[in-house]
Amino acid sequence: MCGIVGYCGRRAAAPILLAGLKKLEYRGYDSAGVAVLNGTAFAVVRRAGRVSGLDGAASLMGNAGIGHTRWATHGAPSERNAHPHVWGDYAVVHNGIVENEHALKAECLARGEEFLSETDSEIVAHLLAREAGDPLVALRNVCARLEGSYALAVLCARTPGTVYCARRGSPLIVGRGKDGLYAASDAPAIATEAEELYALRDGEFAVLAGEEARIFNGELAAVSGDRIVCAAADDAPALDGFNHYMRKEMSEIPAVFARSLTDFAENSEFCKVLCQTEYIQIAACGTAYHSGLCAKFAIERFCRIPAETYIASEYRYLDPIVKENTLFLAVSQSGETADTLAAARLAAERGAVVVAVTNVAYSSLTRIARFTLLTQAGREIAVAATKSFNAQLALLYSLTAALARQRGRLAADPSALAPILSDALARSEETRAWTPFFAGARGAYFIGRGADHAVALEGSLKLKEVSYLPGEGYPAGELKHGTLALIDDKTPVVALAFSERLAEKTMNAVREVAARGAKVFLITCFEELCARKGVFRSLLLPPCEEAYSPAVSVLPLQALAYYVALARGNDPDKPRHLAKSVTVE
Numbered sequence: 001m002c003g004i005v006g007y008c009g010r011r012a013a014a015p016i017l018l019a020g021l022k023k024l025e026y027r028g029y030d031s032a033g034v035a036v037l038n039g040t041a042f043a044v045v046r047r048a049g050r051v052s053g054l055d056g057a058a059s060l061m062g063n064a065g066i067g068h069t070r071w072a073t074h075g076a077p078s079e080r081n082a083h084p085h086v087w088g089d090y091a092v093v094h095n096g097i098v099e100n101e102h103a104l105k106a107e108c109l110a111r112g113e114e115f116l117s118e119t120d121s122e123i124v125a126h127l128l129a130r131e132a133g134d135p136l137v138a139l140r141n142v143c144a145r146l147e148g149s150y151a152l153a154v155l156c157a158r159t160p161g162t163v164y165c166a167r168r169g170s171p172l173i174v175g176r177g178k179d180g181l182y183a184a185s186d187a188p189a190i191a192t193e194a195e196e197l198y199a200l201r202d203g204e205f206a207v208l209a210g211e212e213a214r215i216f217n218g219e220l221a222a223v224s225g226d227r228i229v230c231a232a233a234d235d236a237p238a239l240d241g242f243n244h245y246m247r248k249e250m251s252e253i254p255a256v257f258a259r260s261l262t263d264f265a266e267n268s269e270f271c272k273v274l275c276q277t278e279y280i281q282i283a284a285c286g287t288a289y290h291s292g293l294c295a296k297f298a299i300e301r302f303c304r305i306p307a308e309t310y311i312a313s314e315y316r317y318l319d320p321i322v323k324e325n326t327l328f329l330a331v332s333q334s335g336e337t338a339d340t341l342a343a344a345r346l347a348a349e350r351g352a353v354v355v356a357v358t359n360v361a362y363s364s365l366t367r368i369a370r371f372t373l374l375t376q377a378g379r380e381i382a383v384a385a386t387k388s389f390n391a392q393l394a395l396l397y398s399l400t401a402a403l404a405r406q407r408g409r410l411a412a413d414p415s416a417l418a419p420i421l422s423d424a425l426a427r428s429e430e431t432r433a434w435t436p437f438f439a440g441a442r443g444a445y446f447i448g449r450g451a452d453h454a455v456a457l458e459g460s461l462k463l464k465e466v467s468y469l470p471g472e473g474y475p476a477g478e479l480k481h482g483t484l485a486l487i488d489d490k491t492p493v494v495a496l497a498f499s500e501r502l503a504e505k506t507m508n509a510v511r512e513v514a515a516r517g518a519k520v521f522l523i524t525c526f527e528e529l530c531a532r533k534g535v536f537r538s539l540l541l542p543p544c545e546e547a548y549s550p551a552v553s554v555l556p557l558q559a560l561a562y563y564v565a566l567a568r569g570n571d572p573d574k575p576r577h578l579a580k581s582v583t584v585e
């Protein structure tokens, strides 16, 4: 989380920093700031709120600067906690968490130093200010004392025209353009300006000065950078008539799903690995975790290979058992989620074949993985993931079908889903009429069995993210073991029924919650269920292969969350407290 931009060169730094920060707001948008070095003096503007609120920053004079858009970890989103943090000769922006904050801070306080913010990041400026000599050596020495993760961009008042960078755990890209040198948390922020882009590897440093972005390893020996390719991107792609990116991105789902279906060439190295696979582990966070859960059902159903899906932040501390011939799927839209990266590293260490399922070709995850499978979602701007979920499903279902083929088993063809998605998307608009029953509710339940339960979890996450209403996804059969006590006439219940085998079982739960006063909103592909007693409203979607149905059944849940968010006056594209890319633990 948090977005970093750095620039030095022939042009005024401030407008470049601000333009870059706007493109990075998906990483955090609770406060922002820039520092520009004019001669040997820092000019700093910081504010709570979004980058657009940095009044006066655009006119700061100076050709070297650093900027930051924040997602608060330590201390409230306020002006004093906003980066850059200045101490002595140094100004610092930081993405990550300094885990030995308390010990280092105590040391500074004992020296009589005062802290101007509640952040862990300010410590870096304090420690740097204590080091005499070359700022690169100072940065290396300070980084050696930091526990946790960081991407850092640093200015030193003694070295005008220079930006220093360091990376461990949090991404940082440096680049060279015709007008100067650039640094950023993510390549699109600088890709319009910088023609050559390099991703710093963990433990590397960079010095941007003069005509050159020089990269150094931990011993400060110059190394050649890890060159990446990233197309230039607008900070605000056209909304094409939609009011929000979330809605626009939902409309792209049929095309994105079709694009992300993948044919795995027989006899490829990857298919040979599939042939040997005996176990599958999937780890991911948030929405990507739910696509992993959906994939587990399809894989076990068609391939009869044991598949387990883990929340990545749990996997990394589980001491996981990785058996021989385990395929580990790390699913991440951004490819930068810290917990997913850590889980993938651990799985690789334990001998699994790690496969990145990601939307970003140059992301950190692809560097850990032995194989990369790219989803074709295109850039997703809205913080709440929608089209990337369906893109992941298309890819994971394609993988399922390939795996089944390798084993001589029959699997349904996921491409059969593509033509029905447009119809399902159009029908999902009907959920708009449901919003009055949700907008004022105390919370909502989403119930289902099997893959329907995985979708219920995603539906409740969507609702929480953008409407700020409590939502819970629950296995339909488990309600009666306690949670039923929470159901009354103020708790709308969304029930999903896409499995022929399990639909009647889910309808038992529908009757039980309806008997306790709940209004049940049924989403199903079985017409006869819509008229059942206890169903308050229903939405009929086109029939589809049960194991792949999440790609269809999630559509009305995404739409419902969007419309409830609007009804409650929320910005669905930038929900409070959240960030799209979570690069801290």
Ligand code: G6P
Pocket: 285, 286, 287, 288, 331, 332, 333, 334, 335, 336, 337, 340, 383, 384, 385, 578, 579, 580, 581, 582
């Ligand atoms: C954040 C986002 C979620 C996303 C999750 C995982 O929490 O707000 O929408 O699902 O990270 O992101 P990833 O990039 O790893 O898929």
